[in-house]
Amino acid sequence: MVDVLLTHSYHLFYDRKQVRKMQPYPPLGTLYAAALLRQHGISVAVFDTMLNDPEQGFAAALAQYRPQLVAIYEDNFNFLSKMCLARMREVAFQIIRAATAAGIPVVVNGSDSSDNIHEYLQRGCECVLLGEAEHTLLEVAQALLGAYWPNWDRIPGIAFLRPPDGHIVRTAPRPLLRDLDSLPLPARDLVDLEPYRKAWKAAHGFFSLNLVASRGCPYRCNWCAKPIYGNAFHIRSAESVAGEMKLLKEQCGAEHLWFADDIFALKQSWAGELAASVERLDAAVPFKMQSRVDLMTRPTVTALRRAGCAEVWMGAESGSQRILDAMDKDTRVEQIAAARDHLLHHGIRACYFLQFGYPGETWKDIQKTVELVRRTRPDDIGVSVSYPLPGTKFYEQVVEELGTKTNWSDSDDLAVMFRGAYTDEFYHALHDVLHAEVEMWSRAEDASTPLAEVQRLWDRVYALEKTCRNQTRTTAHSGLMASAAQFAD
Numbered sequence: 001m002v003d004v005l006l007t008h009s010y011h012l013f014y015d016r017k018q019v020r021k022m023q024p025y026p027p028l029g030t031l032y033a034a035a036l037l038r039q040h041g042i043s044v045a046v047f048d049t050m051l052n053d054p055e056q057g058f059a060a061a062l063a064q065y066r067p068q069l070v071a072i073y074e075d076n077f078n079f080l081s082k083m084c085l086a087r088m089r090e091v092a093f094q095i096i097r098a099a100t101a102a103g104i105p106v107v108v109n110g111s112d113s114s115d116n117i118h119e120y121l122q123r124g125c126e127c128v129l130l131g132e133a134e135h136t137l138l139e140v141a142q143a144l145l146g147a148y149w150p151n152w153d154r155i156p157g158i159a160f161l162r163p164p165d166g167h168i169v170r171t172a173p174r175p176l177l178r179d180l181d182s183l184p185l186p187a188r189d190l191v192d193l194e195p196y197r198k199a200w201k202a203a204h205g206f207f208s209l210n211l212v213a214s215r216g217c218p219y220r221c222n223w224c225a226k227p228i229y230g231n232a233f234h235i236r237s238a239e240s241v242a243g244e245m246k247l248l249k250e251q252c253g254a255e256h257l258w259f260a261d262d263i264f265a266l267k268q269s270w271a272g273e274l275a276a277s278v279e280r281l282d283a284a285v286p287f288k289m290q291s292r293v294d295l296m297t298r299p300t301v302t303a304l305r306r307a308g309c310a311e312v313w314m315g316a317e318s319g320s321q322r323i324l325d326a327m328d329k330d331t332r333v334e335q336i337a338a339a340r341d342h343l344l345h346h347g348i349r350a351c352y353f354l355q356f357g358y359p360g361e362t363w364k365d366i367q368k369t370v371e372l373v374r375r376t377r378p379d380d381i382g383v384s385v386s387y388p389l390p391g392t393k394f395y396e397q398v399v400e401e402l403g404t405k406t407n408w409s410d411s412d413d414l415a416v417m418f419r420g421a422y423t424d425e426f427y428h429a430l431h432d433v434l435h436a437e438v439e440m441w442s443r444a445e446d447a448s449t450p451l452a453e454v455q456r457l458w459d460r461v462y463a464l465e466k467t468c469r470n471q472t473r474t475t476a477h478s479g480l481m482a483s484a485a486q487f488a489d
Helices: 016-021 028-039 054-065 086-101 111-115 117-122 134-144 194-204 238-250 268-281 298-307 321-326 333-345 363-376 393-401 424-442 451-467 484-488
Strands: 004-007 044-047 069-073 106-109 127-129 158-162 167-170 208-211 214-216 233-235 256-259 287-291 309-317 349-356 380-385
Touching: 004 028, 004 054, 028 044, 028 069, 028 134, 044 054, 054 086, 069 086, 069 134, 086 106, 086 111, 106 111, 106 134, 111 117, 117 127, 117 158, 117 167, 127 134, 194 208, 208 238, 238 268, 268 298, 298 309, 298 333, 309 333, 333 349, 333 363, 349 363, 349 424, 363 424, 380 424, 424 451
Parallel strands: 004 044, 004 069, 069 106, 106 127, 208 256, 256 287, 287 309, 309 349, 349 380
Antiparallel strands: 127 158, 158 167, 214 233
């Protein structure tokens, strides 16, 4: 028997795109919460749904651990959790049903539950933990495990239904944690790392693990949802991060690392401190991370290379300055090329996140993005379409156009859920051809897509550009004022 059974709702095998990629990582956010509970004398166990079937596995975990409380604590460092995928919500509701049927109270934390408080509470949750919630979960667990039913009003950072009318009550916000070094390291011993190791070795020939150096992002791209940390940014000491790198290398056998931060190396000085700490501790492990193009200056990239950086994913988004400006991206197209050059000079793979379908985007804008990709030749790309999530300026702009489908089912969905310039078929074709072209030149020695096939895919895109235009007026960003006539250019 344990006091608290923690779990989360992302299952790799419900996501076709991630099955193809086969890059599973343990639920870091869940393990941080488990570590804090354990530090305060609360016995815990983790049911990890990443590689385990949640339908059968969770029932078995309930029987094995017989917990007094179940906490669905999403891995808020996993971008797939932030996407609020519909399949994840279904898994969460399934877990709630199973636990409540066994008479076990359930609490939940994550981006989706923060956006859909009433729906989760109506399903039977005792409360929704809002924002950064390790210490909130600790207080809730201490209250629920006590002799008397808790007074929810006294716990900051939660939402609950007040009887008898079922009115939603939100308590005072909990301040964000500023001293991240005060948290214990994630309780990785509570999950079985062997299935992760085997999956990585079979698919890629090496074993990768995840960690974070910071929380949050201070930038204000208007499509980026931030229900957990808002616009705050807090960072661990470089010494602490290098120490964890060394631990993962020597105790867990990690041969590669993924920094799951929203934004990495925000300050050039911190990057230098990390490089020095890694060198002093002999902690270097090849790692990948994500950042912004304007942060990849030559001094920062030099420091990152010293620390072991092998790959950087950057939010390039578009090759059209008018679209970047409409997104409130606060970057310039020329900075994308400069960042690519700096990374290339130091032998670091440069990879782009690209986003199509933003309101007001025209065929000419799309062509500028294609030209950017061809001119700068990134090592890899991730292609998506604009995805409206609650709490963003972008969502408010298109919310009246949303139908019954408001979330993607999985990360390969790519449905345009508002009145876009083109139908889904066009964007899927654009996704396929750009990936094929980048693969053709970046993996020339073993590329599986020949030039003739890439040309065939482009012919399809050109044909669909004419047949898949939405004939009715499409959503226009204020200041871009796009209409169907513009797409005939």
